[in-house]
Amino acid sequence: MRPLVDLHGRRIRYVRVSVTDRCNLRCRYCMPDSGIEWVPHDQIMTYEDLYRTLKICIARGVEKVRITGGEPLVRKGIINFIEQLNMISDLSDLSLTTNGILLGPMAHELKQAGLRRVNVSLDTLDKKKFSYITKVDGFDEVIKGIDSALDHGLSPVKINVVAIRGFNDDEIPRFAGLTRTLPVEVRFIELMPIGCITKYPEREGINASEIKDSIELAYGPMVQLKGGLGPAKIYQIPGAQGRIGLIGSLSEHDFCGACNRIRITARGHLRPCLFSEDLVDLFTPLKGGISDQELEGLIEEGVRRKPPSHGICRGMVLVQEGPRTKMSDIGG
Numbered sequence: 001m002r003p004l005v006d007l008h009g010r011r012i013r014y015v016r017v018s019v020t021d022r023c024n025l026r027c028r029y030c031m032p033d034s035g036i037e038w039v040p041h042d043q044i045m046t047y048e049d050l051y052r053t054l055k056i057c058i059a060r061g062v063e064k065v066r067i068t069g070g071e072p073l074v075r076k077g078i079i080n081f082i083e084q085l086n087m088i089s090d091l092s093d094l095s096l097t098t099n100g101i102l103l104g105p106m107a108h109e110l111k112q113a114g115l116r117r118v119n120v121s122l123d124t125l126d127k128k129k130f131s132y133i134t135k136v137d138g139f140d141e142v143i144k145g146i147d148s149a150l151d152h153g154l155s156p157v158k159i160n161v162v163a164i165r166g167f168n169d170d171e172i173p174r175f176a177g178l179t180r181t182l183p184v185e186v187r188f189i190e191l192m193p194i195g196c197i198t199k200y201p202e203r204e205g206i207n208a209s210e211i212k213d214s215i216e217l218a219y220g221p222m223v224q225l226k227g228g229l230g231p232a233k234i235y236q237i238p239g240a241q242g243r244i245g246l247i248g249s250l251s252e253h254d255f256c257g258a259c260n261r262i263r264i265t266a267r268g269h270l271r272p273c274l275f276s277e278d279l280v281d282l283f284t285p286l287k288g289g290i291s292d293q294e295l296e297g298l299i300e301e302g303v304r305r306k307p308p309s310h311g312i313c314r315g316m317v318l319v320q321e322g323p324r325t326k327m328s329d330i331g332g
């Protein structure tokens with residue numbers, strides 16, 4: 001097997017694939033509530049084309065696939081797609097990122113289809129604040145979704161919390177405290193300049209180190225555990241059942257040097273880095289009937305375009321005017 005290796009010597013083992021740009025929430029930092037131009041269905045990658053692309057990536061050494069969106073659970077046929085991916089023998093990790101709204105009723109089917117684990121996004125433990133930030137009254141559904149995922153053995157269940165000053169900074173200890181009694185990993189993520197956040201979030205952003213201090217003030221020193229290759233630094237409150245992940249996407253992005261992932265957007269672009277606009281169009285050539293060998297060449301080209309680091313730094317303005325970056329291009 002010839003692995004996919006980028007120009008900086010990093011071996012690609014992880015693909016995040018966005019299956020839709022649509023979402024059933026309107027998180028304020030992520031999507032505007034009006035004026036969204038959804039990508040027409042015929043311009044979204046079909047499951048067949050996604051499968052073909054992922055099969056080649058896996059044949060070239062990708063071991064992990066994460067399904068994301070938009071909200072992946074709103075796309076029809078998602079269970080079947082997961083079932084098919086799960087049958088690819090060299091794929092060792094199949095996971096999904098969801099807002100949890102539809103997770104309760106779907107957790108059983110997802111597990112049966114072969115999904116191993118799930119990340120659920122939840123930025124507040126307060127029902128009213130949930131409705132404010134997401135513009136939907138869905139807090140109870142998400143909580144049921146998390147319980148259902150745990151009940152059906154999707155493991156580990158990770159809860160993604162985007163830390164936003166003035167919105168949920170006061171909830172950091174409470175979120176962290178969940179891990180004392182629940183076998184979940186609560187992951188705090190720094191607010192990033194994507195979606196509706198067009199510049200480096202100087203004021204609303206909270207650094208991973210500040211989050212750690214806030215947790216340790218409440219529970220005492222945490223133990224650092226060995227993490228994976230991903231961006232999260234993993235900690236545990238002594239005696240806790242679960243773990244805490246701190247993702248310093250902006251303040252501590254030394255993990256770029258070990259980044260092993262690429263992304264495929266809902267409209268079929270290979271995005272070599274979350275912040276990169278240097279995309280490779282797979283959709284048009286796939287529609288034009290390219291061979292597997294040609295598709296493999298395009299994937300290699302995308303990998304070659306992977307920058308050494310995301311390069312986002314304080315004071316940076318990503319988009320001042322003009323069209324907003326679309327979530328379908330970003331994926332989770």
Ligand code: SAM
Nearest residue numbers: 069070071097098099121160191192194195332
């Ligand atoms: N709908 C799914 C969900 O809610 O998990 C998957 C897609 S969503 C875009 C993936 C993750 O990106 C969510 O955890 C969301 O909170 C996070 N996200 C969106 N915009 C962000 C931003 N500006 N900074 C940090 N995280 C962001």
